Amino acid sequence: MQSQSITKPVSDETLPDHAPGKCLMDRRSFLLTSGLTTATVMVAMTPGVADAQKVPAVVSTYPRKFVAKIGDLKPDVPIDFTYPDEGAYAESMIVRLGVPAGGGIGQDRDIVAFNNYCTHQGGDLGATYKGDTKSLGACPLHLSTYDLTRHGILISGQAYQSLPQVLLELEGDKIMAVGVFGLIFGRYDNLQG
Numbered sequence: 038m039q040s041q042s043i044t045k046p047v048s049d050e051t052l053p054d055h056a057p058g059k060c061l062m063d064r065r066s067f068l069l070t071s072g073l074t075t076a077t078v079m080v081a082m083t084p085g086v087a088d089a090q091k092v093p094a095v096v097s098t099y100p101r102k103f104v105a106k107i108g109d110l111k112p113d114v115p116i117d118f119t120y121p122d123e124g125a126y127a128e129s130m131i132v133r134l135g136v137p138a139g140g141g142i143g144q145d146r147d148i149v150a151f152n153n154y155c156t157h158q159g160g161d162l163g164a165t166y167k168g169d170t171k172s173l174g175a176c177p178l179h180l181s182t183y184d185l186t187r188h189g190i191l192i193s194g195q196a197y198q199s200l201p202q203v204l205l206e207l208e209g210d211k212i213m214a215v216g217v218f219g220l221i222f223g224r225y226d227n228l229q230g
């Protein structure tokens with residue numbers, strides 16, 4: 038039996054020219070890498086058997102979930118939510134940074150969202166947001182700290198992977214979560230936690 042994964046982009050919008058920092062992806066790369074839609078096709082291979090049984094395709098798609106209204110967000114005041122489901126390690130936060138950020142939405146591209154669990158050993162980063170440095174951390178276990186303006190890249194500490202970023206889209210004044218960029222701690226697949 039063989040399996041094949043196919044990843045499809047859903048948009049090719051670009052980040053604004055004023056987006057800061059060097060390690061930012063344009064929005065097309067961000068969407069491509071986040072794998073918003075993943076179809077896994079399983080094909081039964083039985084050499085010499087003409088009527089080999091076919092296995093149905095498995096399709097995993099991130100849910101489109103309402104997070105908050107844009108007017109609900111005050112600068113540097115995070116709001117908690119869960120995504121992509123209600124399972125383990127789904128707790129996440131959304132915040133208006135007040136400065137443009139990679140993957141940011143809104144008029145100023147400053148609204149971002151991230152999973153709340155440290156990629157090192159799953160330390161709970163809830164309530165560790167720092168408005169002066171636009172960072173999440175330090176992790177209570179081994180002090181990892183993540184830069185929310187640059188896709189959650191590690192600033193310092195024991196972790197070696199960026200914090201998973203929740204991909205956002207605007208629907209009128211509603212902010213919708215539509216995907217996750219990076220693997221959530223404790224999961225082998227973000228959609229099958």
Ligand code: FES
Pocket residue numbers: 155156157158159160176177178179180181194195196
């Ligand atoms: S669990 Fe966060 S730094 Fe180790």
